[in-house]
Amino acid sequence: MTTGLIFHDDYLKHKPPENHPENPLRLSATMEHLMKTHVLSMVDQITPQEAKTEDVERVHSLEHINYIRCMSEKGHGRFAVIDPDTYVSPETYHVALLAAGGVMAAGEAVVKKEVENVFALVRPPGHHASRNQATGFCFFDNMSVMVKHLQAKHGVKKVCVFDWDAHAPNGTMGTFYSDPTVLNMSIHQDPKSFYPGVGFIDQIGEGAGRGYTINFPVPGGTGDADYIYFINDFVVPYVRKFKPDLIAIAAGQDSHASDRISQLNVTDAGYAEMTRIFMELADELCGGKLVLELEGGYNVRTLPVTHNAIISTLLGIPHDKKVEGKPLQSTHDLLTQLKNTLKTKSIWGEAPDMHEASEEDNTCKRA
Secondary structure, eight states: OOEEEEOOGGGGGOOOSTTOSSOTHHHHHHHHHHHHTTOGGGSEEEOOOOOOHHHHTTTSOHHHHHHHHHHHHTTTTSOEEEETTEEEOTTHHHHHHHHHHHHHHHHHHHHTTSOSEEEEOOSSOOTTOBTTBOBTTBSSOHHHHHHHHHHHHSOOOOEEEEEOSSSOOHHHHHHTTTOTTEEEEEEEEOGGGSTTSOOOTTOOOOGGGTTSEEEEEEOTTOBHHHHHHHIIIIIHHHHHHHOOSEEEEEEOGGGBTTOTTSOOBBOHHHHHHHHHHHHHHHHHHHTTOEEEEEOOOOOTTTHHHHHHHHHHHHTTOOOSSOOOSOOOHHHHHHHHHHHHHHHHHOTTSSOOOTTOOOTTOSSOOOO
8 A cells, every 4th residue: 555645845934923823843743753653664755846826726816826926025034914814924925836736746646546545744724715815824725726636637527525624614615616526525613603604514515516515513522433423424425426536635633632723522543543434435436546635733742643643544554542432412413404404405305325916016916
């Protein structure tokens, strides 16, 4: 089993202010830990290149791309501010293009069968970035750029995207909300009182894409058993019905019990088990083609260990702990609500059987 790892030293050059949660230590500490555990020596390391403007334009407007470039230039050695969470340093434009290019390289590697599966250890993250807006630490939607690239250049027709980050992927969701070629699924903390304020059960897509967006918003305290129950009982049969050519995971580890940015309780055993399930599903449906790309995850003491558990699972090394406990009653109730919503509103008719800026301008202009 061949596993790829996308990484570039330049990912450390995007530098928000001191004490910002999305900082270079997320990656440098992970690489150091992977080296200590010898996992790094077991993977095929892949060095990415920047995404080209034409690649990013499949998802974002040229005005938005130029705005990020301009804001990076305006950093003048420190940083510029897009919103209270999202800062641009002088290298941000380059690094954001490199992150998008890294996830593209991950997708290409599995489609070309250079590796069976791959983990893209990239930053900055991307799933909150919309066509015309950088927000939530994100500049370009790396996942969407990869999906559009594979569809445009590599003959990939249908992609299943599953997001286990603590936050709903509002950027990715917006990109594919009416697109029936992408099944976009997310489990995240309830957005009623949690960023980004979208990702509710009744948000299931529109037009031809109704039923191809799945949101499963869970309350604080939700943990491993709930995630595994949702995936086994609902996600697996739904993805089987969709029959994707590739499965891609937006792997945000801020749903970890130790991560203070959320109130969720996923553990390393939970991430390892989710990875294992999607590996088996990819083997069954699409020749094992599985891409994981980093989104959130901000506890730099525990994040490297979690990444080690995920990548070890991709390598076929079982985790030493099993998922324990039973799902909460709230999880059962939410799943019933989701199935009923899809039965009445989805174009599928019902949920599947559960048993089956210009360069001359000195001003940075928003799109």
